[in-house]
Amino acid sequence: MSNQRSFPVANSLTVGVIGLGVMGRPMAASLLRSPAASWNVVISDRGRERYSELLDSGASWAESPRRLAEQADIIVDMLPDLPQLEQVLNGPDGIVSGITTPTLLVISSTSSASGIRELADRLATETNGLLHVVDAPVSGGEDxxxxxxxxxxxxxxxxxxxxALPVLRAIGTPAHLGPLGAGAIAxxxxxxxxxxxxxxxxxxxxxxxxxxxxxxxLFDLLENGYAGSRVLDSRKRRIVDADYRPSGVARYMIKDLRYALEEADRTGTDAAQLRLLLDTFTDxxxxxxxxxxxxxxxxxxxxKNPPPVAVA
Known part of the structure; x- marks a missing residue:
């Protein structure tokens, strides 16, 4: 990391978390309870009162993204996508305005690989090389x-x-797959x-x-055969019980599959099923x-098709 400082040790490293939604909130909780934690946690979002359980567990509150950036050595972003991240990066109270020392931004949303690279280049220019970017999208849902x-x-x-790896290990199992953008493509x-x-x-x-x-x-049986999967394991009861309360929101698939199709087109990959899936989730x-x-x-x-009516 160019302009790399000696990061604080023991309990003086500070990790900021921004985007405290369905995924970001429990990720922050994992950081707070990690037995290997060698960091302080600072959070920022709208409405401090909404995050009392994180604050009671030891998190500090930042009144703005700028204040978070002024304190954090590593910032974990769990906002939905790059447009939402841009909103907290820019302006007098944005993250960029609070960057005065080398800082690492970890983008954990599912975002365009090319967009991440372009953003990293721009942030490096705007901060004189102080703000670096890693992309680290996650899988496994709210559970x-x-x-x-x-x-x-x-x-x-x-x-x-x-x-980034020690922090990421507190919330799951990270794997370094390649240069910037490789996480998004994975x-x-x-x-x-x-x-x-x-x-x-x-x-x-x-x-x-x-x-x-x-x-x-049937689903219990399938789970033990070749049709078994983590998706089946996590969703079989919801499907059987017709319980569609949102955990992984269906419409988010459109964004993710659209980015996947862009990468397929860029690499000349014949992705017929991908196109069908994008059309289906759009419909x-x-x-x-x-x-x-x-x-x-x-x-x-x-x-799509109601069952045929039985003839008496």
Whole structure:
């Protein structure tokens, strides 16, 4: 890391977390409770009173992104995408205005790989090389964030990633996969597989139920065969019970799959299934299912063609 300082040791390293939503909030909690923690945690978002449990667990509060940047050595971003990150980077109260010493920004949202690279170049120029970027999108959903067992796909220079890894290990299992943007591309691959899996489960659920099968018993059986997956394990009860309360919001797949398709086009990859999945999740959202959990693929498939009416 150019302009690299000797980072504080013991309990003086400060990790900032911004984007305290469904994923960011439990990630911050994991940082606070990590037995290997050698850092202080500072958080910033809208409405301090909403995060009393994190503050009671030892987090410090920053009144603005700038104040967070003034304190943090490493900043973990869990905002939805780069446009939301830009909102907290810029302006007199933004992160950039608070950068006075070498700082590492860890982007953990699913974002465009090319957009991340362009942003990193711009931030390096705006901060005279002080603000460095690592991309580290996560997989494992809210359950994984709460348990601290996320899979973390990391891209960046070796020096920058070495600084980030101890922090990332407190929230899951990180793997350095290549230069900046590699984490994003790995997440695209992940989302392609997850989207295909959850759509197949939705179709299988409707087919099985309309054919008179016990859906719960079927999914329990499938879990022990080649059809078993983490997606099936985490969503089988939701699909069986038609419980679509959002944990992994279905419409977010559109953004992720669109980025994946951009990368497929850039690399000349024939990704026919990816195009189909993007079209399907776009249609699913257009039909009003997008704000529900990805398990809603069952309801979406059911809505496409009602079952035939039995003739008395």
């Amino acid at each position: 994984g964030a709460v348990a601290g067992t996320l899979s973390i796909m990391v891209g960046g220079s070796a020096d920058d990633v070495d600084l 997440k695209f691959c992940n989302q392609l597989i997850v989207a295909a899996n959850i759509l197949a489960l939705g179709e299988a659920a409707v087919l099985a139920e309309r054919s008179g099968l016990d859906l719960g018993a 699913l959202t257009a039909h009003g299912f997008g704000d529900q959990d990805i398990a809603v693929t069952r309801a979406y498939v059911e809505s």
